[in-house]
Amino acid sequence: MQKLSIHGGVPLSGEVRVAGAKNAALPILTASLLTAEPLRLWNVPELNDVHTMVALLKRMGVAANVSPGAVELEAKTVEPYAPYDLVKTMRASILTLGPLVARFGDAKVSLPGGCAIGERPVDLHIKGLEAMGATVAIEEGNIHATAKKLKGARIYMDTVTVTGTENLMMAACLAEGETVLENSAREPEVVDLAHCLLAMGAKITGHGTDVIRIVGVPALHGATHAIMADRIEAGTFLAAAAATRGNITLTSAPVASLDPVFDKLREAGAKVEVNGTSVHLQMGRRPYAVGIRTSPHPGFPTDMQAQFLAMNTVADGTSVVTETIFENRFMHVQELRRLGARIDIEGNTAIVRGNDRLTGTTVMATDLRASASLVIAGLMAEGETIVDRIYHLDRGYERLETRLGALGARIKRIA
Numbered sequence: 245m246q247k248l249s250i251h252g253g254v255p256l257s258g259e260v261r262v263a264g265a266k267n268a269a270l271p272i273l274t275a276s277l278l279t280a281e282p283l284r285l286w287n288v289p290e291l292n293d294v295h296t297m298v299a300l301l302k303r304m305g306v307a308a309n310v311s312p313g314a315v316e317l318e319a320k321t322v323e324p325y326a327p328y329d330l331v332k333t334m335r336a337s338i339l340t341l342g343p344l345v346a347r348f349g350d351a352k353v354s355l356p357g358g359c360a361i362g363e364r365p366v367d368l369h370i371k372g373l374e375a376m377g378a379t380v381a382i383e384e385g386n387i388h389a390t391a392k393k394l395k396g397a398r399i400y401m402d403t404v405t406v407t408g409t410e411n412l413m414m415a416a417c418l419a420e421g422e423t424v425l426e427n428s429a430r431e432p433e434v435v436d437l438a439h440c441l442l443a444m445g446a447k448i449t450g451h452g453t454d455v456i457r458i459v460g461v462p463a464l465h466g467a468t469h470a471i472m473a474d475r476i477e478a479g480t481f482l483a484a485a486a487a488t489r490g491n492i493t494l495t496s497a498p499v500a501s502l503d504p505v506f507d508k509l510r511e512a513g514a515k516v517e518v519n520g521t522s523v524h525l526q527m528g529r530r531p532y533a534v535g536i537r538t539s540p541h542p543g544f545p546t547d548m549q550a551q552f553l554a555m556n557t558v559a560d561g562t563s564v565v566t567e568t569i570f571e572n573r574f575m576h577v578q579e580l581r582r583l584g585a586r587i588d589i590e591g592n593t594a595i596v597r598g599n600d601r602l603t604g605t606t607v608m609a610t611d612l613r614a615s616a617s618l619v620i621a622g623l624m625a626e627g628e629t630i631v632d633r634i635y636h637l638d639r640g641y642e643r644l645e646t647r648l649g650a651l652g653a654r655i656k657r658i659a
């Protein structure tokens with residue numbers, strides 16, 4: 245199993261281009277199922293999750309042409325089944341459910357189990373499709389949804405769900421009449437998906453607000469779309485630079501979606517300057533401890549919690565980090581403790597007492613952002629840190645060790 249070896253203590257310095265967003269690419273790839281015409285995508289990140297999604301679509305019969313940074317998909321004839329062997333490696337496979345039932349009237353998608361960060365039910369996806377007239381049954385571990393023709397409906401989601409909103413927004417594009425999604429997710433990736441669907445001929449308004457309205461059309465057509473830049477990857481580089489007291493510039497950054505992250509970096513003592521799509525961060529001191537409370541967009545993203553918690557482990561002062569989205573998203577804490585971090589957990593809150601140094605050892609990655617937090621900790625620690633099980637990291641970061649290496653980090657992949 246591959247690992248990362250990191251010798252910490254080098255402030256990050258230099259320039260890095262932000263890649264396309266995993267969480268925008270995945271739903272947009274599944275949007276190809278809504279039309280028989282080609283969907284051409286640009287700025288597609290080179291990630292294992294993207295490879296898995298393309299493999300899933302190909303397994304269903306979608307023609308895929310993949311070249312560096314680009315994917316072209318054509319879903320003429322489709323076997324509407326997402327089997328467990330692919331769904332279990334990537335929960336976002338659930339995003340095929342809405343498009344499949346809307347276009348083909350029959351969809352079978354393996355029920356994703358829980359994962360390292362929480363239970364992660366999909367009841368709101370199912371409830372929404374039922375409100376649109378689908379019949380949904382759980383059969384042999386699969387969600388089986390059928391409908392002659394979906395009908396527009398008013399759907400209220402009692403919890404803000406990102407992929408739930410995306411699934412229902414895609415399904416509603418081909419439903420008869422108007423669908424209103426209330427308490428929708430406002431995440432920038434939902435907006436990017438809406439832009440792609442609009443280019444495909446969908447009628448959507450209100451994306452980026454908590455009420456999205458979709459008027460169904462009989463068919464969508466092909467389109468070309470460039471995937472937005474990844475705000476979580478951008479935030480991860482910025483947190484790593486702040487934690488190592490570095491000086492870096494991000495290019496092609498999704499600056500409009502990074503305010504919650506910029507705000508906390510400035511509170512930590514970093515100088516953050518935005519110029520067009522470039523972001524320059526300079527950190528001249530030990531970070532101040534910053535309080536974090538995760539919440540749906542435009543709040544502080546749960547996908548950045550672990551990275552900021554890592555920075556807080558060496559901060560000046562004590563911080564309180566509260567996770568409100570996922571019930572089990574502190575798996576990195578026990579590993580950070582192995583590096584010398586002083587962290588207590590009380591329910592969904594971590595109390596982090598800043599320590600002026602961490603010491604390298606072997607730690608184990610348990611999920612994607614936990615892996616990123618361990619890499620940041622390794623970049624700060626004295627001596628060598630080995631991060632084991634980095635397949636989690638490869639799900640969502642493009643060649644992270646190469647790009648951190650270009651910023652001066654002493655980091656390499658080992659077998």
Ligand SMILES: CC(=O)N[C@H]1[C@@H](OP(=O)(O)OP(=O)(O)OC[C@H]2O[C@@H](n3ccc(=O)[nH]c3=O)[C@H](O)[C@@H]2O)O[C@H](CO)[C@@H](O)[C@@H]1O
Pocket residue numbers: 267270335336362363364365366367368369370403404405406407408433546547569570571
């Ligand atoms: C591929 C993708 O875009 N993944 C992101 C997406 O995941 P994902 O879309 O799976 O996360 P959700 O927004 O759905 O989850 C938010 C909360 O709603 C709950 N819930 C969700 C659906 C449902 O039917 N019932 C229910 O109770 C979840 O358990 C969780 O507590 O948003 C998360 C929250 O920003 C991010 O961490 C993930 O990176």
Ligand SMILES: C=C(OP(=O)(O)O)C(=O)O
Pocket residue numbers: 267335336547612613640
């Ligand atoms: C939790 C994440 O992803 P997923 O929803 O794909 O598991 C993430 O990107 O941090």
